[in-house]
Amino acid sequence: MEEYEKKGTITIDYLRELGNIPSEERMKKGPVAMTECVQDIPCNPCAEVCPTKSIHMDNINDRPKVDFNTCIGCTLCMQVCPGLAIFMLDKSKEKPRLTIPYEMLPMPERGDTVRLLDREGKDIGEGRVIALLFPDKKYRSALVTVEVDDENLLLEARNLRVAGVKE
Amino acid sequence: MMDLRIDRHPILKFDRGQPLRFYFEGNERSGYKGETIGAALYSTGLKEFSHSFKLERPRGIFCAIGQCSSCMMRVNGIPNVRTCITPLEEGMKVERQFGRGEVPTNTEKRHIEKKEVETDIAVIGAGPAGLSASLYAAKFGAKVVLIDQNPRLGGQLIKQTHKFFGSRTHDAGVRGIDIAEKLVKEVRESENITVMSDATAFGYYKPSTIGVATMDTLYKIRAKKIIMATGAAEKSLLFENNDLPGVYGAGAAQTLMNIYGVKPGDRLIMVGAGNVGVIVAYQLLQAGVNVKMIVEAMPKIGAYFVHAAKVRRMGVPILTRHSIKRAYGDGKVEGATIVELDEKWQPVSGTEQDVDVDGIAISVGLRPTYGLLDQAGVDIHFVPELGGHVALRSRNLETSVKGIYVAGDVSGIEEASTAIMEGRIAGLSAVLDMGFGGKEAEEMREKVRSELEDLRAGPFGERIRKGLEKVEVL
Numbered sequence: 067m068e069e070y071e072k073k074g075t076i077t078i079d080y081l082r083e084l085g086n087i088p089s090e091e092r093m094k095k096g097p098v099a100m101t102e103c104v105q106d107i108p109c110n111p112c113a114e115v116c117p118t119k120s121i122h123m124d125n126i127n128d129r130p131k132v133d134f135n136t137c138i139g140c141t142l143c144m145q146v147c148p149g150l151a152i153f154m155l156d157k158s159k160e161k162p163r164l165t166i167p168y169e170m171l172p173m174p175e176r177g178d179t180v181r182l183l184d185r186e187g188k189d190i191g192e193g194r195v196i197a198l199l200f201p202d203k204k205y206r207s208a209l210v211t212v213e214v215d216d217e218n219l220l221l222e223a224r225n226l227r228v229a230g231v232k233e
Numbered sequence: 234m235m236d237l238r239i240d241r242h243p244i245l246k247f248d249r250g251q252p253l254r255f256y257f258e259g260n261e262r263s264g265y266k267g268e269t270i271g272a273a274l275y276s277t278g279l280k281e282f283s284h285s286f287k288l289e290r291p292r293g294i295f296c297a298i299g300q301c302s303s304c305m306m307r308v309n310g311i312p313n314v315r316t317c318i319t320p321l322e323e324g325m326k327v328e329r330q331f332g333r334g335e336v337p338t339n340t341e342k343r344h345i346e347k348k349e350v351e352t353d354i355a356v357i358g359a360g361p362a363g364l365s366a367s368l369y370a371a372k373f374g375a376k377v378v379l380i381d382q383n384p385r386l387g388g389q390l391i392k393q394t395h396k397f398f399g400s401r402t403h404d405a406g407v408r409g410i411d412i413a414e415k416l417v418k419e420v421r422e423s424e425n426i427t428v429m430s431d432a433t434a435f436g437y438y439k440p441s442t443i444g445v446a447t448m449d450t451l452y453k454i455r456a457k458k459i460i461m462a463t464g465a466a467e468k469s470l471l472f473e474n475n476d477l478p479g480v481y482g483a484g485a486a487q488t489l490m491n492i493y494g495v496k497p498g499d500r501l502i503m504v505g506a507g508n509v510g511v512i513v514a515y516q517l518l519q520a521g522v523n524v525k526m527i528v529e530a531m532p533k534i535g536a537y538f539v540h541a542a543k544v545r546r547m548g549v550p551i552l553t554r555h556s557i558k559r560a561y562g563d564g565k566v567e568g569a570t571i572v573e574l575d576e577k578w579q580p581v582s583g584t585e586q587d588v589d590v591d592g593i594a595i596s597v598g599l600r601p602t603y604g605l606l607d608q609a610g611v612d613i614h615f616v617p618e619l620g621g622h623v624a625l626r627s628r629n630l631e632t633s634v635k636g637i638y639v640a641g642d643v644s645g646i647e648e649a650s651t652a653i654m655e656g657r658i659a660g661l662s663a664v665l666d667m668g669f670g671g672k673e674a675e676e677m678r679e680k681v682r683s684e685l686e687d688l689r690a691g692p693f694g695e696r697i698r699k700g701l702e703k704v705e706v707l
């Protein structure tokens with residue numbers, strides 16, 4: 067039994083071992099997708115929609131593996147992922163940027179400062195919302211891009227909370 | 234008066250119909266057109282819906298889809314009405330009943346019409362399996378009558394607000410509610426399909442006839458082929474006070490909040506960390522409910538990791554090797570006592586912990602709704618891997634009674650994606666066995682079958698594959 071099956075959270079070390087974390091150089095070149103989908107489950111739309119064929123899977127039950135060299139950071143895989151298991155990392159701008167899928171209310175607005183939460187929902191810092199993308203107009207379900215001061219948050223923050231909303 | 238209706242939701246918009254007035258035990262109450270009596274009453278904070286027959290213990294809504302008896306009330310003088318699936322009407326008089334309910338004596342004599350219907354295929358259940366079976370049979374010219382006891386078509390799918398897994402060709406990344414909408418629209422547009430909703434199939438009669446009841450009509454439906462797609466009901470769990478109002482199935486919580494826009498409670502505990510439990514916990518959070526924790530008796534989380542990760546990052550703990558010991562409260566849930574389990578599944582004394590909740594959602598699995606199949610004399614076996622009692626069948630999904638087919642959860646608890654494919658296979662088999670469809674239908678069936686096998690090929694499909702070996706024997 068894997069540790070994550072017991073707790074429902076995964077460690078950065080485990081993700082690194084799987085080769086799921088893009089290199090420093092790659093992140094410096096521009097946005098890149100990072101998957102946290104580590105089990106063999108019957109799902110593959112991320113691979114199907116990728117315009118650069120950067121997500122590799124041997125069959126529908128295989129876990130996705132991103133080729134960081136060909137990924138162009140277009141977020142299409144994120145938009146379709148039912149597991150909300152893909153995040154976008156970018157260190158090419160003045161400040162590091164992280165994109166998180168978010169389907170809760172209240173929805174933040176551009177310019178808002180939001181609290182960032184880790185994989186257990188613990189408050190670990192803050193970010194400034196610089197972009198919101200709503201893949202489907204019908205729903206308040208968004209990809210939220212935040213700018214952070216602490217670059218460690220790119221690997222650690224996986225959720226957000228609109229400041230002022232109680233836990 | 235308390236109002237548990239949800240106003241704002243990230244995914245759903247609740248377009249409530251025209252306001253209606255009704256009377257609950259003499260007091261005026263309000264609701265909306267499109268709501269069921271049960272949902273309207275629940276939104277006012279009512280927890281105690283009925284009483285057990287013998288000990289008169291209070292009971293609350295448990296399944297919310299018409300599969301149990303805990304919401305039965307007297308409506309306009311008629312006892313034992315399942316309020317959870319009965320649409321609310323202006324001026325209705327609703328009361329709780331004791332015992333088995335008295336047969337009305339002084340109500341106006343109601344006129345029940347009797348009708349006979351002839352059709353090629355009768356499909357019972359309009360979930361993803363029944364909808365797909367109807368569509369694929371109608372495609373090849375068969376006349377289909379589709380019957381469902383709920384006011385809305387779509388079965389369990391109409392409350393799945395999350396995006397589905399699978400592949401793009403099978404709508405992966407699309408929300409269950411949107412898949413349902415698409416299927417229902419196609420069914421409504423098909424000239425070959427007649428839809429009967431609010432209609433309960435109550436019996437099978439030889440030769441090949443189904444008895445169906447609506448509020449005012451009794452139908453005899455004679456069909457050349459019958460497809461049973463009656464789905465599944467949630468299992469309960471044994472613990473002290475498990476019948477206290479406020480203990481309900483996770484699916485019932487989902488029905489209340491996602492179909493009727495009524496919050497099941499303010500503070501909940503989820504029992505069971507399989508996909509259903511974890512997904513419903515996430516949806517409870519979206520509805521603004523505080524989910525205190527998820528407890529799971531197994532040493533590991535049964536749900537897909539990605540689903541579990543979504544609730545964990547919202548700060549909801551998942552405690553494996555933990556279970557619920559008892560519910561407590563005066564007439565309704567006011568808390569739950571949880572306990573740790575040891576390697577032998579025994580409670581570890583001293584680890585009890587009280588959790589302050591007003592609702593306990595149970596998600597310990599579903600069992601096939603096989604009653605009609607059993608009554609029709611179909612060979613049934615108990616297969617734990619498939620969730621309970623299921624029909625033996627051929628690869629074409631025909632049962633031991635010629636002309637009766639099964640599809641979806643009733644043939645083994647699985648998923649909506651597989652229910653859709655089984656529905657297609659059953660629909661195609663029924664037309665092929667009637668001599669329609671020819672090579673085209675046969676090739677289509679082969680294609681669906683191989684896609685279904687691909688989906689079941691992974692480690693999460695192992696149980697199903699094992700179960701199928703035991704029942705695909707005809």
Ligand SMILES: Cc1cc2nc3c(=O)[nH]c(=O)nc-3n(C[C@H](O)[C@H](O)[C@H](O)COP(=O)(O)OP(=O)(O)OC[C@H]3O[C@@H](n4cnc5c(N)ncnc54)[C@H](O)[C@@H]3O)c2cc1C
Nearest residue numbers: 358360361362381382388389434463464641642648649652
């Ligand atoms: C809480 C929950 C979450 C789920 N999440 C997912 C998910 O994320 N992805 C996924 O693929 N699957 C999911 N599922 C499973 C999926 O919803 C079911 O597998 C699927 O709906 C089964 O389809 P079905 O057509 O067999 O049955 P159902 O959808 O259950 O439909 C059966 C229909 O039959 C009707 N019926 C029953 N008896 C009678 C009768 N006697 N007369 C008339 N009508 C009758 C019922 O009213 C119902 O509408 C979930 C299920 C639940 C409960």
Ligand code: SF4
Nearest residue numbers: 116137138140141143
């Ligand atoms: S971000 Fe775009 S290019 Fe990169 S893996 Fe996702 S879909 Fe492919």
Ligand code: SF4
Nearest residue numbers: 103109110112147149
């Ligand atoms: S779409 Fe998301 S959940 Fe599905 S395989 Fe890709 S990363 Fe995993």
